[in-house]
Amino acid sequence: MSTLEIDHLNKSYGSLRALRDMTFDVRAGEIFGFVGSNGAGKTTTMRIMLGVLAADSGQVRWNGVELDLEARRHVGYMPEERGLYPKMKVGEQLTYLARLHGMSPGEAAAATEYWTDRLGVGARRGDNVEKLSLGNQQRVQLAAALVHSPDILVLDEPFSGLDPVAVDVMSAVLRERADAGVPVIFSSHQLDLVERLCDRVGIVRAGQMEALGTIEELRTTDRPRWLLDVAADPAVVRAWADALPGVTASAVPERPGAVVVELDDAAGTEQRLLAGALELGAVREFAPVRPTLTDLFRHVVSAGDGEAPPPDDDPRSRRARAEVAA
């Protein structure tokens, strides 16, 4: 199966180590969510994938072959800094970009019409880009990434600043492209969206891939957590749960009377817990607590809090660390 492989990329900007052995793959037909705190290295990775930036070491391969200039012509890229000519008409610009990617004039015009209509900016084809709102410019930017029917899609924060309708359109387009066999990778800080849309997710921290898998895989833990709500004195329930072997109990601040219990192992412990709880009183709720992508993200990002930060004299990263710590 066709795969985009990002293999041990390293990149430094002066003394700042932006990427450390960044490794993952994006398979044909899947949407891959690339998440991480500000300054974690997502844009740097994507720029290297596109050949806009050179890695110090490592490789990007498509179907086992290093991505060269010719192969990169078949990549649809939405750069973080956006790259449209403000004083050029939307339609002319897209047709021009399609022609640059080797389409005939007729194909380029048809693709421009199709994608501008599909993305809800068909009526703006005759306007200069600078006349469009930021959200509509972003739709045009996505059209620019799609207009030449790319084999691979690499999108840097494509959802930022979009209204909910545009988010739905964008989501549907990405799913459709993936279903057509295109590997789609996008970065985003909108974790609910990533959770909803992506087949697999990679969480990066300080230039390294820290967690990788389907949301389901990332949520799987060897210490399952359960919410237990018993019609009994909360202090009694908590003391009882705490005293059980292999169980750690904590209160749920927003729900007095309930406890969250963390179990040492999955095998049968929860059934013993439930049986014991029923002896204390009626069980109002007993349900597994599943971490959200936001919980997983916080866990990964905070895992490095005690470590010495990577050498970094960059003010943007200092700000990012402060934001994460806040």
Ligand SMILES: Nc1ncnc2c1ncn2[C@@H]1O[C@H](COP(=O)(O)OP(=O)(O)OP(=O)(O)O)[C@@H](O)[C@H]1O
């Ligand atoms: N041209 C550059 N010169 C120096 N440092 C840079 C340059 N580009 C990026 N960096 C630094 O490299 C690190 C990784 O930045 P990058 O833009 O790849 O992160 P990111 O994950 O995309 O962040 P964000 O979510 O904020 O967009 C950061 O510390 C950043 O300040």
